Structures are given as structure tokens and as C-alpha cells.
Amino acid sequence: MTVMATPRPTGHPGYSETLPRVAESATVARRLVRTALAAWGLEDQMDDASLVITELVSNAVDHGRLPSIRVIVSRPTANRVRLGVVDRSKAVPMMRTDSNGDQLRGRGLVLVDALTERWGTDLYGWGKQVWGELKCEPAR
Template sequence: MPQPTTRARPTGCPGYSEALPRKPESVGRARRLVRVALAAWSLDELADDGALIVSELVSNAVRHARSRSLRVTVIRPESVRVRIGVVDKSKRLPEVREPREGAESGRGLALVGALAKDWGTDRLPWGKRVWAELHGEGRG
């Protein structure tokens, strides 16, 4: 299993990034990556929300993107601000929907919006990045 990589971004903020296959089992690996990054930055209080957010974003990419892989990124632009992103090669933008009663799906982005301080989509020349930000108290 490939290990996540840590690297300084051109802006100087630390980050973790991992390419994953577009398969349902990648959700668990993405959650672990988020938990590792948050623990390294002493932002453990964000771990549960971060894991749930990345689960929803990766699940959406697995379900809707058409590429063989996706990339999960976790960056820390400020000491207590974390941005979790999922990059895929689909140019189709995500839509927040009202789930039908009894539906087993369709609530993911509404949940992301409820948990995140902010969220959005960046269009890329070859796809998109869907991201969500969390703000913590921090101890480090």
C-alpha cells in the first residue's frame, strides 16, 4: 500500500496528499490520511468531522467521476485552518440535492455543508477539486 506523502506546498503550507484508485475501499484510506494529518498538526478535535467529510467527498468521486483514480489532499493554510480536497478528472460539478424520503443517498453534500466552515469546488483544466474547510482550536 503506498504511503501518504508530506511536502511543502509552493505557498509554504504543509500538506498531505495521496492518489487512490476510484474504488469504494479508498474511502477508508482517505479517512486514515485525514486523521494522520490532523494528529500531526495537533488538530485531533477535527478528526471525526474531517473523516466524515472526506468520506462523503471520496464517495461522490467514486460514484460520479469517470477516471481510474482520484487524489485526496489535506493542507493547512493557517495554524488552525485545514482544507480537505478531493480531485478527480470529471468536469461535472457537484450538486446539493434534497434527498427523497427513504433514499439511501443524496445527503452527502448537505452533510459536508453542515460540518464544514466553508466548502466549494475549484474548476481545473482537466477536472475539479471539491474541498471543505475546518477550523480548530489547535494546541501546536
């Protein structure tokens, strides 16, 4: 007898992975995001989601304290995908809106803000999760 698992459009399974706090982890994080979106039939969100997770990982690499970060991809509702990165720093990220053209870095949250429906920071006693939510069409 073969038992088939029925994929659920929301909730579990969520996808997460602990990664080293290095720039190269963005590649693994993008792969995790693509895997989750493909499982949920949301391939049309891959480009925006890949950019968002890259920026979130980059911020955690720059500002985290310990040698690892955790990437989390979940679907809290049928019309939202949440991308999050957990690190052990309690420093709340600030969106830079200055237009100093000399700086090539430091405006990743402006991109996250532009690509997501909403984003934020959940503070914990030991660190934080910075997340962004993309709006998506429910699976049919």
C-alpha cells in the first residue's frame, strides 16, 4: 500500500536552515526559497523572493554576532509567503533613506520595503528575526 502525502498550501511544511554567517550563504538561502515556492506552486514569486532573501541574509551577515544565522521560509496564510532571517544580534535594522551616492551598500531594506507587502523585526531575548512578506495568489 502506498501512502501519498497531500501538500498543504499554507502552514507546514515550513522550510528553514541554519547557515554560516558568511556572504556565500545567500546562495543556499535562495535555493531554499526556490524549493519552498516551487512546492507551493508560487514560481512567479521567485525573482522578488530571491532578492528579498539575499538582502536579509546580507544584513544578518553584516550585523549578526555569532557564526550562524537561520533562514526561514513559511506560508502563514494562503496569500502570503514570509521570508525571515534570524541572528543573535539585538540591534534593530534601520531603513536608510539617505541618498548619499558614494555608498554602494546600506540600502538593502529599501529594496525589501519596495518588494514586500510588509516587513518587520521580531525581537527575542537572545536576538531577532527580520522578515518580509510577499503577497501571492492562493494555490488552486
